[in-house]
Amino acid sequence: MKSEFCLITKVLAVGLLLGGAALCQTAEQPSAAQGGISLYRKILAPKLNPSDVHGLRQVSIDREDLHISFSDGEIALLEGIDGHVTGAIFQGEGDVLLFPPNRAERTSLALFTKAAVLNQKFKTAYLRFFDDRLAEDLKRGFRPAANPQEFIDKWQTTMDSLARADSLSLLQAMTNSEEAASSFIHLRVGETALGVFDVFFDTSAAEQIAVAQIADNKDGPFYDTWTSFPMRSRRESGKATPSGNSVRVSDFRISSRITPPTNLAGEAELTVVARKSGARAVQMELSRYLKVTEVKLNDHAVEFIQNEAIEGSELARRGNDFVAVVLPAPLEKGRPARLTFRYSGPVMFDTGEEVMYVGNRGTWYPNPGPGFANFDLSFEYPSGWTLVATGKPVASTNQNGIQTARFVSDKPISHAGFNLGKFETAKSSAGGVVIDAYASKNVERALARTEANAGLHPEPAKQVQRITSEASATVSFLSNELDPFPYSHLEITQLPALLSQSWPGLIYLSSMAFLTPEERRALGVKDPYTELLLSELMLAHETAHQWWGDAVDWDSYRDQWIIEALANYSAVVMLERDHPERMKLVLDRYRDDLLRGTPNGPVSDAGPVTLGHRLTSSKFPQAFEPVLYGRGTWLIHMLRSMMREATGGQGDALFFGALKGLLAKSPNGKISTHDLQRAFEQVLPPALAYEGQKSLDWFFDSWINGASIPQFTLSDVRITPAGQQVKVRGVIQQAYADKNMVTAMPVYGVDKEGRSYFISLIFVDEPDQEFLLNAPAGTTSIVLDPQGSVLKR
Numbered sequence: 087m088k089s090e091f092c093l094i095t096k097v098l099a100v101g102l103l104l105g106g107a108a109l110c111q112t113a114e115q116p117s118a119a120q121g122g123i124s125l126y127r128k129i130l131a132p133k134l135n136p137s138d139v140h141g142l143r144q145v146s147i148d149r150e151d152l153h154i155s156f157s158d159g160e161i162a163l164l165e166g167i168d169g170h171v172t173g174a175i176f177q178g179e180g181d182v183l184l185f186p187p188n189r190a191e192r193t194s195l196a197l198f199t200k201a202a203v204l205n206q207k208f209k210t211a212y213l214r215f216f217d218d219r220l221a222e223d224l225k226r227g228f229r230p231a232a233n234p235q236e237f238i239d240k241w242q243t244t245m246d247s248l249a250r251a252d253s254l255s256l257l258q259a260m261t262n263s264e265e266a267a268s269s270f271i272h273l274r275v276g277e278t279a280l281g282v283f284d285v286f287f288d289t290s291a292a293e294q295i296a297v298a299q300i301a302d303n304k305d306g307p308f309y310d311t312w313t314s315f316p317m318r319s320r321r322e323s324g325k326a327t328p329s330g331n332s333v334r335v336s337d338f339r340i341s342s343r344i345t346p347p348t349n350l351a352g353e354a355e356l357t358v359v360a361r362k363s364g365a366r367a368v369q370m371e372l373s374r375y376l377k378v379t380e381v382k383l384n385d386h387a388v389e390f391i392q393n394e395a396i397e398g399s400e401l402a403r404r405g406n407d408f409v410a411v412v413l414p415a416p417l418e419k420g421r422p423a424r425l426t427f428r429y430s431g432p433v434m435f436d437t438g439e440e441v442m443y444v445g446n447r448g449t450w451y452p453n454p455g456p457g458f459a460n461f462d463l464s465f466e467y468p469s470g471w472t473l474v475a476t477g478k479p480v481a482s483t484n485q486n487g488i489q490t491a492r493f494v495s496d497k498p499i500s501h502a503g504f505n506l507g508k509f510e511t512a513k514s515s516a517g518g519v520v521i522d523a524y525a526s527k528n529v530e531r532a533l534a535r536t537e538a539n540a541g542l543h544p545e546p547a548k549q550v551q552r553i554t555s556e557a558s559a560t561v562s563f564l565s566n567e568l569d570p571f572p573y574s575h576l577e578i579t580q581l582p583a584l585l586s587q588s589w590p591g592l593i594y595l596s597s598m599a600f601l602t603p604e605e606r607r608a609l610g611v612k613d614p615y616t617e618l619l620l621s622e623l624m625l626a627h628e629t630a631h632q633w634w635g636d637a638v639d640w641d642s643y644r645d646q647w648i649i650e651a652l653a654n655y656s657a658v659v660m661l662e663r664d665h666p667e668r669m670k671l672v673l674d675r676y677r678d679d680l681l682r683g684t685p686n687g688p689v690s691d692a693g694p695v696t697l698g699h700r701l702t703s704s705k706f707p708q709a710f711e712p713v714l715y716g717r718g719t720w721l722i723h724m725l726r727s728m729m730r731e732a733t734g735g736q737g738d739a740l741f742f743g744a745l746k747g748l749l750a751k752s753p754n755g756k757i758s759t760h761d762l763q764r765a766f767e768q769v770l771p772p773a774l775a776y777e778g779q780k781s782l783d784w785f786f787d788s789w790i791n792g793a794s795i796p797q798f799t800l801s802d803v804r805i806t807p808a809g810q811q812v813k814v815r816g817v818i819q820q821a822y823a824d825k826n827m828v829t830a831m832p833v834y835g836v837d838k839e840g841r842s843y844f845i846s847l848i849f850v851d852e853p854d855q856e857f858l859l860n861a862p863a864g865t866t867s868i869v870l871d872p873q874g875s876v877l878k879r
């Protein structure tokens with residue numbers, strides 16, 4: 087019935103920029119209703135217009151917080167696309183001015199530019215935009231040009247080479263209907279004191295204003311985000327732009343045929359619901375290894391564009407690529423539609439020895455990014471293999487060398503995965519939850535070789551019983567302290583890689599965790615923290631992700647730290663139950679990692695946990711883990727310790743009460759840093775009310791949105807008898823702290839037998855904090871934070 091053609095084409099002469107994008111459209115669709123692909127082609131091939139080259143004087147472009155001015159020079163505009171000018175090149179004198187609206191963003195900008203304000207002169211500017219007002223603004227400064235053709239000859243190549251970077255944003259903006267109208271500007275300026283950098287203004291983004299730079303150094307290319315924030319009108323309205331896609335998916339029905347070692351052929355039917363009316367271009371993520379051959383909307387073929395993610399983009403950071411579907415007409419808000427994708431390719435990673443896995447999360451089926459949905463997964467694969475997937479197994483067959491299996495989620499889940507291997511298995515249970523572990527008789531080729539050289543032959547299958555028992559302890563503990571385990575069962579499968587991942591009801595656990603300590607030593611694992619990580623922390627961390635990350639997920643990139651920190655801290659608390667000294671070892675290690683010196687200062691200077699992926703930058707290539715996981719874990723430890731100390735050491739009831747509140751408070755499954763703060767404020771004991779306010783603003787402003795690791799020392803302590811008690815006076819000196827730092831410092835008394843006991847929390851908010859306390863009689867000296875509750879030098 088359908089006659090379709092799909093061409094792998096290099097549209098531009100400079101084809102390498104396109105990276106072999108597949109532009110596909112159906113032959114029988116009337117082109118009037120379509121046009122998405124032809125529009126995309128025009129966007130990818132911008133032409134400077136010889137009759138639109140001008141001198142330019144005194145033009146200012148003001149968009150919310152952003153000010154761009156062109157004082158004197160020459161400009162060439164692009165030929166119009168569907169009646170819109172979408173870009174220009176400028177050479178002359180100009181400047182760009184931007185004030186980030188808060189301390190964290192000013193600090194971030196200063197890290198890269200040494201100034202808290204962006205105020206830069208430039209001599210060249212590339213502009214790509216969908217903003218008709220911008221072309222009008224420019225027009226007001228036009229003067230006759232000296233030599234139009236010469237200007238065009240000089241700049242056309244630059245225009246070509248930058249076209250791809252903005253193509254999808256422009257396509258989306260240009261295909262939106264009136265009600266979804268958005269404005270997009272990308273300004274890349276050159277010949278500035280800071281080198282070439284990018285300024286973005288995009289009203290459809292969650293943070294509309296951003297400044298960034300490609301930075302190449304010995305650690306590789308980085309895309310440094312200097313600053314990023316919501317524009318003034320959004321900040322003032324208090325209305326956040328929802329992050330994520332213009333559509334969400336309520337149901338996935340995915341059939342996959344798997345041919346080991348690497349191939350997957352799939353058909354995915356997505357029930358999509360538009361979050362807002364008016365968007366025609368819908369973006370899905372999908373691995374570049376899966377080539378899409380067909381996309382249909384309610385049984386009619388539609389146009390699509392499959393492309394690799396642009397380097398430095400959010401998508402590329404997640405290891406994903408995209409498929410953009412251009413619909414013949416916008417989806418109606420709230421009205422479900424059915425999108426079907428067909429695709430195939432070598433998406434599985436063969437690690438040898440009959441164990442394999444799909445690379446990054448979510449990329450094996452098309453999806454519009456994070457969100458909760460129902461999943462119905464069917465698989466077809468050869469006999470002799472075991473397939474484990476998210477959801478409840480509801481049917482399976484095994485005939486003529488082919489097995490089939492179907493898994494259905496028992497409630498909406500955030501993402502779905504599967505794992506395939508020649509596995510042995512073991513079972514245990516915790517409460518009503520069945521826990522199965524699966525492992526093969528072998529480790530991946532890379533590990534096996536090193537082990538064989540040491541005369542060892544590790545067999546992960548021998549460890550399955552141990553793994554299920556350990557997971558069951560974590561499931562019991564967290565089910566008691568938080569909410570019941572979110573799913574009916576938990577499957578743990580060996581992942582032939584150095585990392586582990588958690589999926590709803592399913593954990594991929596690194597082969598490293600299935601080895602014995604001796605086998606790990608043979609691979610070079612020597613230091614006690616790494617051994618602890620692989621032997622205990624990793625499985626508990628991934629198990630805790632069943633609550634933090636799978637039952638609820640982070641809202642924006644600024645909240646990712648909560649998920650990792652809560653999963654990791656849960657694992658640390660598991661360690662502490664039997665071996666308190668191991669918790670200390672872990673926390674000490676995190677602090678040392680944060681204080682480790684680099685050419686740009688200690689790692690902790692990379693910024694606050696709330697910068698998320700932005701912590702990885704050319705200034706601090708290795709800061710993401712120590713800050714997001716390490717400092718994040720410390721911050722949760724501080725919250726817990728404060729709750730205990732503020733209630734006279736009455737255990738963790740308040741702490742887990744707050745976390746339960748956090749789980750309960752997110753009916754949409756998303757949690758933010760703001761939600762975390764509110765959850766702890768709900769249970770806040772009076773001793774933590776700084777300046778009498780039932781608020782944790784002081785902690786979130788200075789510790790969570792700040793990056794300091796202060797140093798505290800006691801001085802001038804005087805202890806004098808006062809009736810049945812003693813009075814203690816003294817000063818706590820604070821160094822290495824941000825100006826607005828506030829810390830609740832636990833002070834302990836020590837008697838002449840050397841016994842120590844908690845006296846009080848003191849808020850330290852000055853370099854020399856004087857204090858006066860009542861302490862029990864017999865107190866001979868005092869100490870600050872002997873339990874290690876505060877992250878400090």
Ligand SMILES: [Zn+2]
Binds near residue numbers: 627650653
């Ligand atoms: Zn994690």
